[in-house]
Amino acid sequence: MQIKSFSARTLDANALKSFAHPLRLRIYELLDEHGPSTATGLAGLLGQNTGATSYHLRELAKHGMIEVVRGMGRGKEKYWRVVPGGFSYGEPPAADDDAETAGAMEYLLDDLVRRRGAELARWRQESAEAPEEWVEVSTYGRRSLRLTPEETARMRDEVFEVLERYRAASDGRQDPPESAGHVVVHFDVLPLGAGRRD
Structure with missing residues (x-):
């Protein structure tokens, strides 16, 4: 994939x-x-x-x-x-x-x-x-979902597309507004148990 x-x-x-x-x-x-x-x-x-x-x-x-x-x-x-x-x-x-x-x-x-x-x-x-x-x-x-690998990839890409829009806006600013802060976004997609061999 x-x-x-x-x-x-x-x-x-x-x-x-x-x-x-x-x-x-x-x-x-x-x-x-x-x-x-x-x-x-x-x-x-x-x-x-x-x-x-x-x-x-x-x-x-x-x-x-x-x-x-x-x-x-x-x-x-x-x-x-x-x-x-x-x-x-x-x-x-x-x-x-x-x-x-x-x-x-x-x-x-x-x-x-x-x-x-x-x-x-x-x-x-x-x-x-x-x-x-x-x-x-x-x-x-935190969300716990039951998804296929294809659905997981689609969800991951959609979230990253949103984050990318805001990253581009942030990076494009010469002088950020005084109200701007250092915002950290954590986003992980963890298919827990996918490597298990039962």
């Missing part, structure tokens, strides 16, 4: 291996949440030296994960941001075919699960103090 891509690109094996690094993942998270920053600013947040953050920023940029923001900074100062459009991890390679890439994929998927749990826990805490309009529009959702 063909899987549609709803991101700007799918990471290749080299990008996967490069991204599967704790400091690079953290740098990416900080840029995603807080917006553009310099190597010096990130070094302060991460407790690293500027040389280390500069190196990891260049590695992320080499694989198209982040980019320099034109028109920001003075002299040689560079502000970095996440490349709009996002990315996907693609199909996991078989461990026999490419053990290093398969290991990187496992690491990234485990980190994705960790981040989702941390973001849910963070919102649970923050929601008690958040402005009422944000509490009203937030939601937790």
